[in-house]
Amino acid sequence: MAIRLFRKKDESDKKIKIPEGMWIKCDACLEIIYKPEVERNLNVCPKCVYHFRIPATERIRAVTDEGTFAEFADDMESVDVLNFVDTKKYVDRLKEAKKKTGRKEAVIVGKGKINGIDIVLSVLDFEFQGGSMGSVVGEKVAMAAETALESHLPLVVFSASGGARMQEGTLSLMQMAKTGAALARLSDARLPYISVLTDPTTGGVAASFAMLGDVIISEPGALVGFAGPRVIEQTIKQKLPEGFQRAEFLLEHGMVDMIVERSRLKATLTQILRYLSGHGDR
Amino acid sequence: MILQYLDFERPIVDLENRLDQLKRLDDGTDKGVKEEIGKLERKIGKIRKEVFSNLTRWQITQLARHPNRPYMLDYIGHCFRNFLEIHGDRAFRDDPPVVCGFAELEGQRVLLIGQQKGRNTNEKIHRNFGMANPEGYRKALRVMKMAEKFRLPVITFIDTPGAFPGIGAEERGQSEAIARNLLEMAHLKTPIVVAVIGEGGSGGALALGVGDEILMMEHAVYSVISPEGCASILWRDTAKAEVAAEMMKITAPDLKKFGVIDRIVPEPLGGAHRDHKAAADALKAALVETLFPLVSMPLPQLLDRRYRKFREMGAIKRKAGGA
Numbered sequence: 090m091a092i093r094l095f096r097k098k099d100e101s102d103k104k105i106k107i108p109e110g111m112w113i114k115c116d117a118c119l120e121i122i123y124k125p126e127v128e129r130n131l132n133v134c135p136k137c138v139y140h141f142r143i144p145a146t147e148r149i150r151a152v153t154d155e156g157t158f159a160e161f162a163d164d165m166e167s168v169d170v171l172n173f174v175d176t177k178k179y180v181d182r183l184k185e186a187k188k189k190t191g192r193k194e195a196v197i198v199g200k201g202k203i204n205g206i207d208i209v210l211s212v213l214d215f216e217f218q219g220g221s222m223g224s225v226v227g228e229k230v231a232m233a234a235e236t237a238l239e240s241h242l243p244l245v246v247f248s249a250s251g252g253a254r255m256q257e258g259t260l261s262l263m264q265m266a267k268t269g270a271a272l273a274r275l276s277d278a279r280l281p282y283i284s285v286l287t288d289p290t291t292g293g294v295a296a297s298f299a300m301l302g303d304v305i306i307s308e309p310g311a312l313v314g315f316a317g318p319r320v321i322e323q324t325i326k327q328k329l330p331e332g333f334q335r336a337e338f339l340l341e342h343g344m345v346d347m348i349v350e351r352s353r354l355k356a357t358l359t360q361i362l363r364y365l366s367g368h369g370d371r
Numbered sequence: 372m373i374l375q376y377l378d379f380e381r382p383i384v385d386l387e388n389r390l391d392q393l394k395r396l397d398d399g400t401d402k403g404v405k406e407e408i409g410k411l412e413r414k415i416g417k418i419r420k421e422v423f424s425n426l427t428r429w430q431i432t433q434l435a436r437h438p439n440r441p442y443m444l445d446y447i448g449h450c451f452r453n454f455l456e457i458h459g460d461r462a463f464r465d466d467p468p469v470v471c472g473f474a475e476l477e478g479q480r481v482l483l484i485g486q487q488k489g490r491n492t493n494e495k496i497h498r499n500f501g502m503a504n505p506e507g508y509r510k511a512l513r514v515m516k517m518a519e520k521f522r523l524p525v526i527t528f529i530d531t532p533g534a535f536p537g538i539g540a541e542e543r544g545q546s547e548a549i550a551r552n553l554l555e556m557a558h559l560k561t562p563i564v565v566a567v568i569g570e571g572g573s574g575g576a577l578a579l580g581v582g583d584e585i586l587m588m589e590h591a592v593y594s595v596i597s598p599e600g601c602a603s604i605l606w607r608d609t610a611k612a613e614v615a616a617e618m619m620k621i622t623a624p625d626l627k628k629f630g631v632i633d634r635i636v637p638e639p640l641g642g643a644h645r646d647h648k649a650a651a652d653a654l655k656a657a658l659v660e661t662l663f664p665l666v667s668m669p670l671p672q673l674l675d676r677r678y679r680k681f682r683e684m685g686a687i688k689r690k691a692g693g694a
Contacts, residue, residue: 164689164690165687165688165689166687166688166689166690167686167687167688168686168687168688170629170686171618171619171620173618173619174618175605175606175615175618176605176606223685224684224685224686224687225685225687227685228685228687231682253573253574253595253596254595255595255596255601255604255605255619257595257686258594258595258618258619258620258621258629259593259594259595259619259620259621259625259626259629259631260629260631260684260685260686261595262573262574262577262593262594262595263577263631263681263684263685264684264685265549265550265553265574265577266553266557266577266580266581266681266684267681267682267684267685268553269550269553269554269556269557269581270553270554270557270558270581270677270678270681270682271682272554273554273555273557273558274558274678276554277558292574293573293574293595295546295550296534296545296546296549296550296553296574296578297549297550297553297574298550299546299550300544300546300547300550300551301550301551301554313546314541314545314546315534315536315540315541315545315546315549315574316534316536316540316541316545320536320600321536321537321538321541324535324536324537325536325537325538329538330538333538333541334541338542342542342543342544343544344544344547
């Protein structure tokens with residue numbers, strides 16, 4: 090069976106009649122699959138190993154030991170400093186995102202355990218404004234790094250983001266510097282930072298904390314890059330090759346350490362953490 | 372005769388061209404011509420003031436990209452002595468949009484790192500329109516590490532539309548190169564002064580932008596994405612760039628207010644492109660004033676101050692009532 094990691098764009102647009110509720114169509118192989126089976130399989134297609142995007146809460150459930158995760162700074166909310174209005178008001182976009190996700194912002198941070206190992210965990214949520222990084226996301230990722238430093242714990246960050254949040258202007262850009270600075274301190278203290286890239290991780294998030302892990306893991310097929318494919322195509326005026334900016338492309342070019350399927354992620358994190366934790370300077 | 376000018380500069384340039392013609396007629400005998408010259412000069416002064424005290428953010432963006440605007444190497448020629456350029460990232464190739472070198476600022480030895488655009492077509496292509504590849508950022512990092520090793524302060528110049536979006540750039544890790552510089556600059560053990568002299572385009576600008584003091588020329592811009600890019604994503608219409616520039620608030624006074632920059636460097640009336648030397652004099656004065664206190668600051672204090680500067684940037688609301 091061929092493993093198809095990328096979404097077949099053209100074909101998936103064709104309407105196929107699917108019974109409501111229990112059956113869904115895989116974005117990649119277009120097979121009709123039984124929803125409960127996909128969910129049991131950590132939202133990975135049982136036919137072609139395509140990794141569906143999952144919300145942050147589900148991610149936390151999948152990697153931490155049951156009942157160990159304790160969130161902090163969950164009361165932080167964005168401020169519309171610029172009074173930004175495009176085709177919609179930024180405040181309305183925020184309201185919609187909050188309603189859709191039931192969360193206040195695009196990242197969850199907290200302490201938890203992975204197979205008994207204490208860690209600080211930060212998980213971006215693509216469902217909230219495309220996981221974009223404004224002041225709150227930058228602040229919480231920096232806080233996670235600082236908490237890891239103070240508590241002498243490893244940091245694990247899952248990224249899923251289109252990049253910096255335009256509606257907060259240059260302050261969003263500065264969150265890249267803020268998170269980079271916090272990670273510099275963590276690194277100086279010789280505490281491990283593992284970055285996990287999920288689909289998609291691009292722009293200002295890729296160009297800051299996501300690419301700074303001591304070890305960088307990617308999920309199969311994840312789109313990872315600085316510039317979006319559309320921008321590159323417009324700049325160089327040519328079509329991009331198949332698989333460009335996908336996890337496998339990054340592995341080939343030496344930009345990530347490994348590609349790990351969701352089912353093996355917790356075990357792999359555990360293995361790496363056992364090598365890297367316990368060496369930090371007190 | 373001024374050949375390259377922006378739409379809103381036109382009334383000024385038209386009058387200036389008339390003044391040129393009159394001055395050529397003036398042989399010192401005709402009193403009427405002399406009077407006319409005086410009148411015209413006063414009028415030009417008045418209009419220039421009017422235009423430049425009411426600039427929109429989009430007009431400032433255009434000034435920041437003005438084809439005659441002083442570039443990094445122009446400022447170096449005016450502000451520094453004994454510039455000695457150094458090349459290459461020691462890994463892949465030398466990237467011409469990023470310029471590095473030794474220089475002296477009022478007797479203080481420093482390392483300069485910055486972005487350089489080209490003036491004519493050949494230069495523009497050579498400098499890749501000021502858009503660096505990963506090797507450009509890695510060259511900058513190599514030079515910063517050398518500065519740290521030999522305790523030389525660093526001055527960076529920001530002037531780029533953004534990091535280059537190309538296939539090779541992605542293959543060689545554009546995002547990693549930018550990210551690495553952010554981390555390394557945050558704890559580099561030597562003073563860093565940053566000067567945004569033209570276009571501060573996104574992550575490609577910030578990759579040279581983490582420092583102890585951030586200066587910004589009066590008509591420079593600094594943004595998370597270009598107004599055109601923002602317009603194309605949010606409005607699906609690049610013609611909305613003007614509105615996007617207005618919305619994102621990307622000018623020096625805006626960013627001073629948000630705490631993103633520390634100091635605005637005044638430009639001569641009419642913009643830096645009209646008087647390179649005056650613009651350079653103002654930048655030099657600001658560099659001397661900001662750099663020298665940093666050089667004598669104890670290192671732990673310097674690094675703590677730098678950390679807190681970026682740590683505090685942002686706008687956040689907390690339910691508990693804190694900010």
